[in-house]
Amino acid sequence: MNKILVLIAICLMLSMENASAQIAVNSDSPDASAALDIQAVNNNRGLLIPQMTTAQKLAIANPAPGLLVYDTDYNCISQYKDTPSNPGVFGWTCQTLFNRHFLYMPTINIPTSDGTGSLLTGTRSIDLYNVYKTGFENPSVKSAGAPASIPYFNRDQLYYYVTYCDPCITVTGISDSGNLSYTVNALPNYDAFVNIVFLVR
Template sequence: MNSIKIFFILLMTGTSISAQVAINTDNSAPDPSSMLDVKSVSRGFLVPRMTQAQRNAITNPATGLTIFQTDIISGLYFNAGTPAVPSWKLVGSNTGQWINNGSNIYYNLGFVGIGTTTPEATLSVANTSLSGIATAGSFQIGPSGTYNLVSDNNEVQARNNGAASTLYLQYWGGDINACASGGAALFNGPVVMYNNLTAYGRIGIKISPNYDLDINSTSYTASNVYSPYNGGTASQVIAGGTTTGTWAFYAYATTLGYAAYFSGNVYCTGSYLPSDEKLKANIQPMEKSLEKVMQLDVMTYDFKASEFPEMNLPHDKQNGFTAQNLENVFPELVKLNPAKKEQPVDFKAVNYTGLIPVLTKAIQEQQALIEKMQLKIDELEQTIRIK
């Protein structure tokens, strides 16, 4: 205790000495490197405590002057500047150090590396199953020499040893939701597909795109584009073309299926079919059309709309033929439509447009018979007049 008494007496009298001072309870000598050596296992060293305003009011604070600030960002502060130009620093928040603020921790300068001693981006994460390459100011996952993921202010890219790589979203399934401003764009549902986007704004699904939207399906049982039923009056697909020689909607298919399938009524203001003679071969006159037409059974009927709701069949009275009857006479005008996901029943369809030439020829044959009979009637009438 004598050492403590001597220390406080010297402080109170302002006496200046050039010796080391030890404050302790075991009478141990001070450390040779120190001017003041305070030792305790039950008490701490208490520095002056004040607010930020009180700290800033200190006149000509000495370089290294230390206080504990009690408000704003509390902590131990020291003057890293000069008495004339103070620069108060929070201990633990200098350049190269992290700053603690309540439950937050942040860093102002340099790069942060997790799993690497040479970070190449603001945050670099290495030694993971995914890895990346980055430029300064971007975000990277993984080292530069293998697979990696990198992003900057407006893009995300997958890389492999400095070259482009494939980026998958939900590769093993699951939903993907993406909303544009105001929620105008939404993508939702299990996704297993690969896309190609070009610098020309083209999108390709399972194909390198040659058109604005290019879709290629390798399975004959799969639908390329599926738009589910929806209420209201909005159109599900809108296509427009204003330049001569362009198509608003263009579809083609092989003989294995239809170019288009519509479940419901179709309305159009006009239609054309290719009929140029230079496109045709084996041109032969049609014969016995009237005889064949007489074999057709013209019916009135109702569709089983409630039994097949997914086909959106008409509910009003219909006039026409059965496909089976028409197939017996004109098999080329009937086609089997196999069952599909959105239409789980196979059925036969009729090409009513193809009947127009048949009926035209039947009328011509009937007219020829009428004219022939009329000629005989005229001859009989002439004979009667002579007698």
């Protein structure tokens, strides 16, 4: 009997050498690229990581690079970015801090004249999202080795704001899809400036 148990144990150890070191939850086939693959049975659950205050987070002794916690003071997923080779350089950083999820609109021309020196009349419109997407898809210059295009958000992932408008223009509204409407009050002295900010929803 003991010989049979030893034989079974040897077979198990030999088979474990070829087993992948992967763990799957609610699945028999973890993704090949994942060490841990968690699937919700009815796709109605999420992953809840440890939640703590900033002080508790900072009190973690020797946090591993890439360690994640939810910071309840900043309401963000916080990642430890230091490595043993550069301690104290980056420290903890919020990955989902709301005020980091905005970007300024690329520079655009706001037409105010019909080309003959006369004011444009009526309500004009500019598709802000289309200008943004076109600029990010086809940047005019890039550094060596950089990707051909810049990653960009989808139209419905953004909120659109005007933080400043030259007095020669009146912004009458911005649609939820990023279409800016404006009227021209006067010709600008040089250029008409409008500061536009996109905020990730």
